Amino acid sequence: MSLENKYNLKSPGVKRLMREARELAEPTEEYFAHPLEDNLFEWHFTVRGPPNTEFEGGFYHGRILLPSQYPMQPPNIILLTPNGRFEVNKKICLSISGHHPESWQPSWSIRTALLALIAFMPTPAAGTIGSLDYTPEERQALAKKSKKWECEICGKIADNLSSQSKSTLNLTHEEASLIQQIALKAEDDTTNKEMCNKPKDDRKIKTTIINEENTLRQRGVSQSCENISEPVADVFMETEVSLNPRTIDQIFTVVMWAIVFVIVLLVGRRFFFLN
Amino acid sequence: MGDEMKNSTEESTPVNQDELILAQQRQIEKEISESIALVGELEPISSLNREYSNDEVYLEKIKDLSSKYKNIRRTRPDGNCFFRAYSYAGLERLLDKKDEFKTFYKQAEESKNVLVSLGFQQFTVEDFYDTYMEVLKRIGDIVEVDDAKKTLHYLFNEQGYSDYMVVYLRLLTSGQLQKEQDFYSCFIEGHRTVADFCHQEVEPMYKESDHIHIIAACAALNTGVRVVYMDRGNNKSVTEHDFPEGCTPSVHLLYRPGHYDILYP
Numbered sequence: 001m002s003l004e005n006k007y008n009l010k011s012p013g014v015k016r017l018m019r020e021a022r023e024l025a026e027p028t029e030e031y032f033a034h035p036l037e038d039n040l041f042e043w044h045f046t047v048r049g050p051p052n053t054e055f056e057g058g059f060y061h062g063r064i065l066l067p068s069q070y071p072m073q074p075p076n077i078i079l080l081t082p083n084g085r086f087e088v089n090k091k092i093c094l095s096i097s098g099h100h101p102e103s104w105q106p107s108w109s110i111r112t113a114l115l116a117l118i119a120f121m122p123t124p125a126a127g128t129i130g131s132l133d134y135t136p137e138e139r140q141a142l143a144k145k146s147k148k149w150e151c152e153i154c155g156k157i158a159d160n161l162s163s164q165s166k167s168t169l170n171l172t173h174e175e176a177s178l179i180q181q182i183a184l185k186a187e188d189d190t191t192n193k194e195m196c197n198k199p200k201d202d203r204k205i206k207t208t209i210i211n212e213e214n215t216l217r218q219r220g221v222s223q224s225c226e227n228i229s230e231p232v233a234d235v236f237m238e239t240e241v242s243l244n245p246r247t248i249d250q251i252f253t254v255v256m257w258a259i260v261f262v263i264v265l266l267v268g269r270r271f272f273f274l275n
Numbered sequence: 276m277g278d279e280m281k282n283s284t285e286e287s288t289p290v291n292q293d294e295l296i297l298a299q300q301r302q303i304e305k306e307i308s309e310s311i312a313l314v315g316e317l318e319p320i321s322s323l324n325r326e327y328s329n330d331e332v333y334l335e336k337i338k339d340l341s342s343k344y345k346n347i348r349r350t351r352p353d354g355n356c357f358f359r360a361y362s363y364a365g366l367e368r369l370l371d372k373k374d375e376f377k378t379f380y381k382q383a384e385e386s387k388n389v390l391v392s393l394g395f396q397q398f399t400v401e402d403f404y405d406t407y408m409e410v411l412k413r414i415g416d417i418v419e420v421d422d423a424k425k426t427l428h429y430l431f432n433e434q435g436y437s438d439y440m441v442v443y444l445r446l447l448t449s450g451q452l453q454k455e456q457d458f459y460s461c462f463i464e465g466h467r468t469v470a471d472f473c474h475q476e477v478e479p480m481y482k483e484s485d486h487i488h489i490i491a492a493c494a495a496l497n498t499g500v501r502v503v504y505m506d507r508g509n510n511k512s513v514t515e516h517d518f519p520e521g522c523t524p525s526v527h528l529l530y531r532p533g534h535y536d537i538l539y540p
């Protein structure tokens with residue numbers, strides 16, 4: 001079924017997304033985004049790593065999840081290509097730097113979000129949730145690797161962007177100053193589930209929202225995620241290196257059982273000695 | 276033992292209290308918003324009594340209020356109440372005065388270009404503008420005033436349309452502030468430019484309105500408003516304030532700390 005028949009075209013939110021889909025239909029050199037064939041509220045995008053930075057030459061792919069109340073609520077961006085700046089498979093929100101996520105403005109758009117993402121990539125991670133602080137060398141290596149990265153739905157992402165040599169970024173003055181103000185930050189899983197409104201199920205949106213456990217496990221090392229539709233947990237299994245509270249728990253349990261075992265052994269030995 | 280360990284690690288990581296409070300606040304807001312219509316039905320002023328059944332100060336003031344106004348129309352307290360109430364009441368009144376409605380419509384038609392010339396993104400402004408004009412056209416085309424009012428009420432309770440009306444009025448207000456920023460900059464607290472203030476306090480949804488929002492919105496729509504203040508203050512009567520000062524107000528709003536409802540004389 002085509003998107004036109006599936007959604008209530010009278011709904012301003014749907015109209016808005018249709019409009020944005022038309023506006024972004026042509027790939028530019030810097031970015032490309034399109035709604036999934038069967039879901040207007042989930043988009044995939046590709047951005048080119050900004051030139052003269054450690055992301056130069058890289059192609060970064062991800063998902064955009066639009067809440068049912070878009071554009072009143074901000075979209076969530078999820079990067080899928082390992083990049084060394086943002087954790088992959090983690091929801092990132094837009095807001096004005098230093099302000100709370102409700103500073104999202106309905107007059108911003110998916111284009112604004114992508115421009116802000118490109119502009120925000122080279123900024124220091126500074127310990128923000130969802131940010132990674134890789135060295136320039138590591139980021140360069142990931143940028144190089146990203147050229148071969150493929151999305152199950154969109155194919156080889158490096159081919160998604162237009163290859164015109166001339167820049168097509170025509171920023172208005174307003175946009176240019178705007179995107180400098182926008183910050184991208186991941187949701188803090190423990191405190192603000194409501195912060196980025198999740199899309200409702202009423203439009204059959206298969207958002208596969210990454211559950212908390214997975215995002216917890218993911219904290220630590222970034223990894224290549226080749227297959228986006230696989231359950232996320234599988235991908236992270238082998239990559240867990242850092243000690244999060246869960247692994248500490250496990251270690252303690254093991255140590256405890258070991259101690260109990262030794263005590264039982266000693267008591268038993270004493271018992272047998274007495275006999 | 277595992278649990279203890281977990282607790283201690285949680286304590287050692289600084290929990291962001293602000294965000295916790297915000298999350299809780301959002302939850303409360305959500306509950307409220309689900310229980311109150313975006314714009315309610317007409318009710319007598321005396322319906323306020325039941326909210327303050329044990330409160331002498333307020334009961335006294337409601338008595339005073341009912342000597343001046345017959346009815347009240349409640350709006351959802353979601354931070355957009357001023358914009359929603361003001362825009363609804365303004366349009367409702369215009370439906371009775373076709374000539375004024377035409378002037379208003381014309382002015383609204385031109386407003387998009389004003390915003391674009393001020394540097395707003397054409398693409399998104401157009402989106403809100405189109406819906407705003409669609410609503411004006413739909414209610415303006417209905418000959419029977421009562422039917423038009425019903426349609427207005429229906430559209431303002433459709434979340435999509437209603438919020439789009441709020442956004443466009445927020446944009447117009449922001450445009451007005453930026454157009455006359457020399458004047459408005461004196462009223463802005465902290466070291467913020469008018470543009471910053473607009474981006475942070477006017478354009479985002481759910482941001483509550485202050486005097487400065489009201490003054491700018493009135494100037495943008497060329498519609499005066501009387502705000503009737505009802506709070507715990509010592510005087511026995513309610514306080515009235517007209518924006519802009521000295522105008523003949525066409526819209527009357529009741530302000531109780533943090534919230535605006537519509538009043539009808």
